[in-house]
Amino acid sequence: MIKVENLTKKFETITAVENISFDINESEIFGFLGPNGAGKTTTIRMLSTLISQTSGKITIDNRSPESDGEYIRSIIGLLTESPGMYEKISAYDNLDYYSSFYSISNTIRKNNIKKYLKMFDLWDRKDDLAGTYSKGMKQKLALSRALIHEPKILFLDEPTAGLDPESAHMVRNFIESQKKEKTTVFLCTHNLEEASNLSDRVCIIKRKIIRIATLSELQSDDKNKRVEIVFTDDADRYIKLLEEIDEIKNIQSDKNKATLVIEKPEISNPIIIKKLVDSGAQVLYFNEIKATLEEIYLDLIKDEEAK
Amino acid sequence: MKNAAVVFKKEIKEVIKNKNIWMPILIITAIFSIAMPLVFILGSNSILKDEDTLNFINKIFGQVGDPLRVLIGFILKQLLIFLLILPAMVPSLIAPSSVIMEKENNTLEPLLATPLKTSELLLGKSLTALVPSFVISTINFIILTIVVDVAAYIKLGYAPLPTMEWVIVAFLLSPILSFIITMASVIVSSKSTDIRSAQGIGAVIIVPIYLVIGLQLAGFFLLNITYLLIGCLVLLAVCPLVLRLAVKIFDRENILTKWKMKA
């Protein structure tokens, strides 16, 4: 659905995005993550035909922004990073205005305005001036605006920023439900739990792409394979023993629990267990722990900075 | 075309509600179309008491006819040029705020992501400046004509306006000027965030106005139909240039990124 090849964007003095490539399938939720200034918003702006690339190629639904910008704009929905509304006109009129530029019938349009305003709990306040809305209400209104024309591709730049937990939850459920509608979702977020729950794949970017993978692929990276051993007594007593085993890295202990990173656990785990038992350790549990996306992300960013 | 009409309809509603636009217009109308003509025409007798003025009139017009009539004719030539203030000012009040406010409120980016063409947006926004400008200028023209005619009737017993010169300024020169100022405002406000500097564009009209008034007072020339038509032609030649520049600058990337964003 979205194909990006060697995309680069330079502003006068800085390179915001450098030589990035990826492919996003139809109805995929693509989590786009990266620190502040990583080039996420810049990428969204290029993909949504708002700004042009310095070099590289973008293909959206088999068309290119240069030759078919208008077509692309008609099939995408964009929630911008800091979405604004015309403050002096009503919430309803805002949606009515923005949606009137799509070629959809008036009946469908009005129905959808109603549908999304109701969905986001704004219907009762539809006639209030948008300027009187709270930050979260504006965010929900902006999300509605991105959805009225039922786009095939949704670009969401931090959709849950500023939302209360309940609204954020609802937005996440909504994003998840878009899978059924076959909508492709490009999701920029700083909320890594959200990204890990929603995304089919995540892309971690810091000007250049650091990694594109599914969560389970990331979790099965060797250095992300961790094990937790729970002893019947204080774990500190076994630290020395554990340290002697070459395959074990990065040991941490807390009360009767030791956490370790093990290279090639398929081979090492049986050996470690045997050594521990032989030395008389009372092992209660031996668990594999899945690294969270947050841990993986922080690690990848740290490695990148170290380069 | 339909899209441009949608833009126009929404924007014009906002213009009508915007006091910052109406106040200066009312003030200018009150000063230049009501107070000034009344003071000058009704006060023409006392102006004539001054020896210098009499000499001045004799010098440029020769010793013909009733000096009061000649003086009022001269005052009208000066008032004529004030007809250009509103056509220059109104678009420079409306156009920049309609672009810059959208940037400040972050409403432009989602708008540019819809299938709305930038040319349609430009057309809609330009009409939002041009239509009120034309309507207001015409109303102002009518007010000034009535005020002048009533005042002149009191003094001279006849109503001198409208003349061909006035019609040319009101319905030819003014719209052309409005168009140029609108395009210039769009160009500047696409590139800037500072609403004041963009609104200052209308103020450039002050320079030619002073120039014409000064030159007429100095006796160098008097506005007549030929000069006015030459002026129209010159400005008309500028129109395609500003239009082309505005269309070029009013593009998605330019409007979105060629300005310093606030943190």
Ligand SMILES: Nc1ncnc2c1ncn2[C@@H]1O[C@H](COP(=O)(O)OP(=O)(O)OP(=O)(O)O)[C@@H](O)[C@H]1O
């Ligand atoms: N219009 C612009 N002119 C110049 N530089 C820009 C412009 N827009 C973005 N940049 C620069 O490009 C880089 C990437 O910015 P971008 O907004 O894409 O980051 P981001 O990943 O969205 O960050 P955040 O998480 O803070 O939203 C930054 O260094 C930024 O300063």
Ligand SMILES: [Mg+2]
């Ligand atoms: Mg961003």
